[in-house]
Amino acid sequence: MVTLSQYNAERLLTDDAFFREMYHLVSLTRQRKVDKIKVPEVRAVSLAAGILIKNMCDAWHIDSKRIITNEHGKPMIPGGKPPYFSISHKHKIAVLAVSKDNQVGVDIEFIGMYREAMVKRFYTKAEIAFLDGIQDERKKREEFYRMWTMKEAYGKLVGDGLSTGLVFDTTMQYTSLKFTHQFVEKDYIVTICEKF
Numbered sequence: 001m002v003t004l005s006q007y008n009a010e011r012l013l014t015d016d017a018f019f020r021e022m023y024h025l026v027s028l029t030r031q032r033k034v035d036k037i038k039v040p041e042v043r044a045v046s047l048a049a050g051i052l053i054k055n056m057c058d059a060w061h062i063d064s065k066r067i068i069t070n071e072h073g074k075p076m077i078p079g080g081k082p083p084y085f086s087i088s089h090k091h092k093i094a095v096l097a098v099s100k101d102n103q104v105g106v107d108i109e110f111i112g113m114y115r116e117a118m119v120k121r122f123y124t125k126a127e128i129a130f131l132d133g134i135q136d137e138r139k140k141r142e143e144f145y146r147m148w149t150m151k152e153a154y155g156k157l158v159g160d161g162l163s164t165g166l167v168f169d170t171t172m173q174y175t176s177l178k179f180t181h182q183f184v185e186k187d188y189i190v191t192i193c194e195k196f
């Protein structure tokens with residue numbers, strides 16, 4: 001089973017004292033990451049991701065110093081040990097998917113414009129045919145972002161990010177993968193990919 005936690009960084013963005021209080025609770029690695037970010041919203045959501053990881057570490061009685069990243073940036077517990085987890089953020093929302101049993105990848109996207117150029121460049125023939133068959137404008141945008149989050153979530157599960165994700169065909173059936181989708185804060189879609 002995968003649990004999804006989310007954190008809206010609005011208060012971190014607007015309340016300096018609260019930001020400082022939370023900053024001191026997260027790992028030094030996260031503090032260094034936050035320190036390097038100049039854009040306030042991106043800083044706040046990076047801290048939000050750090051808070052979600054801290055909460056996970058507390059729940060699992062893990063020292064956050066144990067978390068490492070692979071050569072592509074995937075955060076994990078060394079030795080392929082649980083908890084398996086994945087992080088994503090968009091605008092002010094950070095999400096964390098955690099599983100005790102299976103590798104996971106998560107991605108969140110804002111359901112914005114339909115991106116024809118990205119479809120042409122990165123989507124498979126089967127995906128393009130599927131999208132071309134949708135008449136309803138909102139449904140088409142939702143499906144575009146649902147597929148995109150599937151590609152990213154899979155790439156994050158594998159651990160090399162978009163290089164694997166972009167060639168992943170979301171219209172195929174994969175017996176060892178399970179995808180779940182949910183809408184958060186109205187116009188954001190979150191996809192979790194779990195490998196059995």
Ligand SMILES: CC(C)(COP(=O)(O)OP(=O)(O)OC[C@H]1O[C@@H](n2cnc3c(N)ncnc32)[C@H](O)[C@@H]1OP(=O)(O)O)[C@@H](O)C(=O)NCCC(=O)NCCS
Binds near residue numbers: 046049106159162163
């Ligand atoms: C992983 C990737 C798809 C993230 O895309 P994004 O949409 O910009 O960002 P998201 O908000 O969805 O995800 C960011 C989180 O993904 C995680 N992440 C980063 N690289 C990852 C990877 N290779 N696999 C799994 N998760 C990864 C991090 O936890 C990051 O959050 P944090 O920086 O706050 O800790 C993209 O950065 C990528 O393809 N990275 C690999 C590129 C690479 O090989 N780089 C090598 C040099 S480090």
